[in-house]
Amino acid sequence: MKQKIATFLDSISNDIFNISKYLYDNPEASFKEFKACRYLTNILKKNNFQVTEKLLNIPTAFSAKYGEGHPKICYICEYDTIEDEGHITGHNLISSMSVAAAISLSKVMDKFQGTVIVLGCPGEFVGSSKITMKKQGIFDDIDAVLMAHPDIVTAESGSSMALLPLKINYKSPASLSYRKLINYSSLDACLFTFNSLNLLSKGLNNTSIDGVIAKGGSSPYLMPTEAEAKFYIRGTKMCYVENIEKRLREFIKNISNLMEIQSEISIYELPYEELITNSTLSRLFSHNLKESGIIDIKDPKDTYSGLSIGTISHCVPCIHPYISIVESPSIKYSSGEFAMATISNYAHDKVIKTAQALAITALDLIEGEHLLQEMKSELYKNTNKNFIINKKD
Known part of the structure; x- marks a missing residue:
């Protein structure tokens, strides 16, 4: 045969x-x-x-x-x-x-x-x-x-690697940039998220977080009203990835409250x-x-x-x-x-x-x-x- x-x-x-x-x-x-x-x-x-x-x-x-x-x-x-x-x-x-x-x-x-x-x-x-x-x-x-x-x-x-794609969307009120210097914008929240995760990810075992800013404003003259970030959470096992996801959702919630910025979190592709x-x-x-x-x-x-x-x-x-x-x-x-x-x-x-x-x-x-x-x-x-x-x- x-x-x-x-x-x-x-x-x-x-x-x-x-x-x-x-x-x-x-x-x-x-x-x-x-x-x-x-x-x-x-x-x-x-x-x-x-x-x-x-x-x-x-x-x-x-x-x-x-x-x-x-x-x-x-x-x-x-x-x-x-x-x-x-x-x-x-x-x-x-x-x-x-x-x-x-x-x-x-x-x-x-x-x-x-x-x-x-x-x-x-x-x-x-x-x-x-x-x-x-x-x-x-x-x-x-x-x-x-x-x-x-x-x-x-x-x-x-x-x-187990893979979970997560999308974060921040929203803030529209305004001219020179009139709102003391307020946080959606892009501020997005950048703060990236900087914080870059530091925090160094202490993660068996997992990593890779991200990109997908949307973050159209003109320096206008305060960005919406900023979007996409992340891949990777881990050697899905249970580790899901644990990081829970912590990340709580982290984003705290950023949103601290900066008084609206946030939405969603899974934008199917996880592996x-x-x-x-x-x-x-x-x-x-x-x-x-x-x-x-x-x-x-x-x-x-x-x-x-x-x-x-x-x-x-x-x-x-x-x-x-x-x-x-x-x-x-x-x-x-x-x-x-x-x-x-x-x-x-x-x-x-x-x-x-x-x-x-x-x-x-x-x-x-x-x-x-x-x-x-x-x-x-x-x-x-x-x-x-x-x-x-x-x-």
Whole structure:
């Protein structure tokens, strides 16, 4: 079966490269990925997947299924870009790897019971549809979620930061600046918040606060009537982040009272929980990646970024390993050169080998009931432990 997967991938190699190239040539911003969505779903339909378009009424989201029953193995497609930047983070390759893995696995599914699922998840850069899908129960019946991310190093799946986006809006009365020198403006409150948090954040453990002033007045002649600040609270666990959020809300309330400025606090994007890598799944994938020809695999990579798959990993066993797609060490991640590297022959070779490992890992789970149980027991142990930490805090 594993050889059949490898042989089939070799036979569709050009089609897989065309996915990477098409998405590269047609970059689309978050939740506007109409061409990408249509291209990917057409390929899956041609390979006899049952496709649901506009999943959860999200125009560029989709679900594609092949087979029936459990285990249900899910691959993730991401395909948005940062507007005007192109595929500097390689989302085009995430889609090509996942689709290649899913289709090749489907070609041996007639021998087994199980379901291959591909989820098209738009909007990764602005809150991610995966979080909405999780809230709406899309992942409730899935046994494992697999995806791999292009990078400048090949590394095992590690952890990510929990992330909570918080917006603070200050409002003050309108006036001419030269007539109101003794009164505080909304911008005064905003600047005081930044200066105070910059000092206070130095004493935080396991968390950090990053912010930007999004709005702060239009003319020096007028006192700013409204100032807006946006923050990312990051932490190694969501319980730490939520604790800082509570303290920050109280802090803002005190500033508002002290300076007699109105304030409003809101969450402006969906929060991400920290990634819990399933070590059973990671072990299987790393073994299969070596068997597929990618030998040099670094230790688990932890990222300062928030990852939407982190939230999913609290209800389904997940992995998010990294695959080097660059030959030159001078190429930096999230650069124009990195985007160009995604359509190189070197990157394409990595895509095929990674897709093979992703497909064979799923096959291992389908054939091995004991692996499924080990994976699920680990998930229960990890999430139950986190629950105890949350109660304690």
